[in-house]
Amino acid sequence: MTRANTIRDRILSVILTILSVAWVYPVVMILLNSLKKETAITTGTAFELPSGETFAGLENYVNAIESKGFATAFWYTLVITLTSVALILICCSMCAWYITRVHTWYSRALYFLFVFSMVVPFQMLMFTLSATADRIGSASTIGSIAQRFGLSAPAGLADISLLPLNTPYGICIIYLGFGAGLAVFMFCGFMKSVPIEVEEAAMIDGCGPVRTFFFVVLPILKPTLISVGILETMWLWNDYLLPYLTLDRTKGYMTIPILIQYFRGSYGRVEMGPMMASIMLNVIPIIVVYLLCQKHIIKGVAAGAVKG
Amino acid sequence: MEKAIKRFWPVFVLPTFAAFLIGFVWPFLQGLYLSFCKFTTIDKAQWNGLKNYLYALTEAEFLHSFWFTALFTVVSTICINVAAFAIALALTRSIKGTNVFRSVFFMPNLIGGIVLGYIWNILLNCALTLLGKPLLSLHAPYGFIGLVILMCWQQIGYMMIIYIAGLQSIPNDYLEAARIDGANDRQILWRIKIPNVMPSITICLFLSLTNGFKLFDQNLALTAGEPNHLTEMLALHIYNTFYARSGAVWKGYGQAEAVLFCILVIAISLVQLRATRSKEVQQ
Numbered sequence: 036m037t038r039a040n041t042i043r044d045r046i047l048s049v050i051l052t053i054l055s056v057a058w059v060y061p062v063v064m065i066l067l068n069s070l071k072k073e074t075a076i077t078t079g080t081a082f083e084l085p086s087g088e089t090f091a092g093l094e095n096y097v098n099a100i101e102s103k104g105f106a107t108a109f110w111y112t113l114v115i116t117l118t119s120v121a122l123i124l125i126c127c128s129m130c131a132w133y134i135t136r137v138h139t140w141y142s143r144a145l146y147f148l149f150v151f152s153m154v155v156p157f158q159m160l161m162f163t164l165s166a167t168a169d170r171i172g173s174a175s176t177i178g179s180i181a182q183r184f185g186l187s188a189p190a191g192l193a194d195i196s197l198l199p200l201n202t203p204y205g206i207c208i209i210y211l212g213f214g215a216g217l218a219v220f221m222f223c224g225f226m227k228s229v230p231i232e233v234e235e236a237a238m239i240d241g242c243g244p245v246r247t248f249f250f251v252v253l254p255i256l257k258p259t260l261i262s263v264g265i266l267e268t269m270w271l272w273n274d275y276l277l278p279y280l281t282l283d284r285t286k287g288y289m290t291i292p293i294l295i296q297y298f299r300g301s302y303g304r305v306e307m308g309p310m311m312a313s314i315m316l317n318v319i320p321i322i323v324v325y326l327l328c329q330k331h332i333i334k335g336v337a338a339g340a341v342k343g
Numbered sequence: 344m345e346k347a348i349k350r351f352w353p354v355f356v357l358p359t360f361a362a363f364l365i366g367f368v369w370p371f372l373q374g375l376y377l378s379f380c381k382f383t384t385i386d387k388a389q390w391n392g393l394k395n396y397l398y399a400l401t402e403a404e405f406l407h408s409f410w411f412t413a414l415f416t417v418v419s420t421i422c423i424n425v426a427a428f429a430i431a432l433a434l435t436r437s438i439k440g441t442n443v444f445r446s447v448f449f450m451p452n453l454i455g456g457i458v459l460g461y462i463w464n465i466l467l468n469c470a471l472t473l474l475g476k477p478l479l480s481l482h483a484p485y486g487f488i489g490l491v492i493l494m495c496w497q498q499i500g501y502m503m504i505i506y507i508a509g510l511q512s513i514p515n516d517y518l519e520a521a522r523i524d525g526a527n528d529r530q531i532l533w534r535i536k537i538p539n540v541m542p543s544i545t546i547c548l549f550l551s552l553t554n555g556f557k558l559f560d561q562n563l564a565l566t567a568g569e570p571n572h573l574t575e576m577l578a579l580h581i582y583n584t585f586y587a588r589s590g591a592v593w594k595g596y597g598q599a600e601a602v603l604f605c606i607l608v609i610a611i612s613l614v615q616l617r618a619t620r621s622k623e624v625q626q
Binding site for chain 1: 344345347348349350351352354355356358359360362363364365366367368369370371373374377384385430433434436438439440443444445446447448449450451452453454455456457458461462463465466468469470472473496500501504505508556557559560563564577578581582585594597598601602604605608609612
């Protein structure tokens with residue numbers, strides 16, 4: 036390496052360091068502000084460090100968790116994300132295996148439909164999807180099903196819905212449908228390169244299709260499972276509009292992005308303290324997970340991009 | 344083997360397909376139908392022919408949001424890709440701490456749009472106050488610049504990862520051979536590196552194009568379309584037509600605009616498919 040090159044690398048290092056400080060700063064700024072007293076957070080002073088007078092400790096965090104519903108929102112977001120990702124991984128990998136191994140016109144049509152759904156923007160579906168979720172949610176209560184058959188349901192059970200698409204538990208089914216496109220596409224892309232001989236050997240030895248899939252195919256799929264899992268988790272944890280329109284807010288169902296948007300919209304005056312704390316409480320788990328499995332995340336994202 | 348698997352379709356395909364019908368196919372078809380109707384709820388839809396489309400194509404606000412989105416997409420695509428490629432070039436030289444830099448630049452990508460929007464809303468408004476300028480929501484050009492900065496912050500890391508993967512897959516022989524033949528750094532960049540990462544460039548360009556057109560969360564959180572709908576992008580405009588207006592006609596207009604928006608995004612994706620395919624043939 037020549038002298039000119041080392042000097043140039045030094046300069047580059049300095050520029051990159053400055054840039055990465057600029058990259059981290061916005062998050063650090065929110066962290067500092069979340070430690071300030073409510074009254075000290077104003078538009079013009081966001082850059083100032085918390086001082087003796089304005090330092091509030093963890094007050095905002097306690098406030099956000101205890102009285103602003105952060106704990107509930109966090110719980111629902113966690114339930115939605117974990118359940119949906121599990122559903123997507125299992126169901127879509129099974130579906131993708133079927134599509135790649137069975138060659139008929141309908142398996143090809145199905146593949147085309149899934150790929151098509153990846154492209155369609157959510158605004159196209161938002162009204163009809165949330166209306167469908169509401170309607171199925173209320174039409175599938177035990178009370179209304181019983182009514183259809185001319186019966187009356189036991190009082191305690193009448194309000195329980197069999198397919199509650201507008202709750203954090205049922206919304207996972209919608210996510211399975213809406214997130215299937217990307218998952219099936221990525222699984223199919225990988226499965227085409229998996230040698231079919233292994234599966235054939237297993238089936239000749241007497242393995243049924245279900246066992247072959249779970250004990251032979253699924254272990255081979257592991258790297259793709261991780262990639263798809265990461266991509267879907269990133270989407271689900273941060274998704275705003277779908278749960279906002281679909282979840283029945285009269286029953287207090289919320290996710291973290293909805294809660295943060297709520298601080299703006301409904302209280303009239305923005306409660307900056309708890310909002311900053313909620314932002315941090317949303318970002319901290321992301322950063323922790325990122326630091327723990329950075330390699331997988333970066334690989335997964337790159338795989339998703341190259342195939343998409 | 345195929346026959347054995349075929350019989351098991353209820354196990355393998357049905358769960359995903361049923362959810363897909365509820366979550367995509369049915370709402371999509373219904374949305375397509377409703378775009379020709381006047382409705383407030385799905386039950387009370389009246390056939391309205393092409394009126395919704397005619398209205399959408401002549402409404403000034405919709406057209407403004409289209410041009411605003413297009414301009415934003417072009418500007419942000421250029422900024423993001425130039426910066427991401429430059430950083431990727433720097434990070435593929437053997438500088439100390441490459442991994443740290445890479446992690447840091449990628450980090451914003453994991454944070455959701457709503458949260459990103461508020462973070463930058465607070466930061467930029469503070470900066471503007473200190474400079475004595477009007478706030479983001481009062482002056483549309485600032486809103487535009489703010490959106491571009493926000494998108495750069497979020498997306499540069501992502502595109503950088505793809506470019507790094509592309510740059511690292513160039514065989515070292517090429518670079519060595521070029522150096523032995525006496526090529527300087529600039530020639531190596533333009534004649535060897537850029538032609539060899541063309542597939543990555545196509546992918547990144549289209550990713551940032553579709554991301555720009557579909558942008559919603561960041562727009563809502565950063566400017567919410569203020570002032571007076573001037574910084575409203577297509578997705579947000581459609582959302583507001585649906586939910587922020589009262590009256591029997593608006594939902595139909597919104598749905599028609601959504602269909603047009605959908606066609607636009609699909610068209611971009613088809614061009615992308617074409618472009619990536621023709622690149623594959625060349626290699």
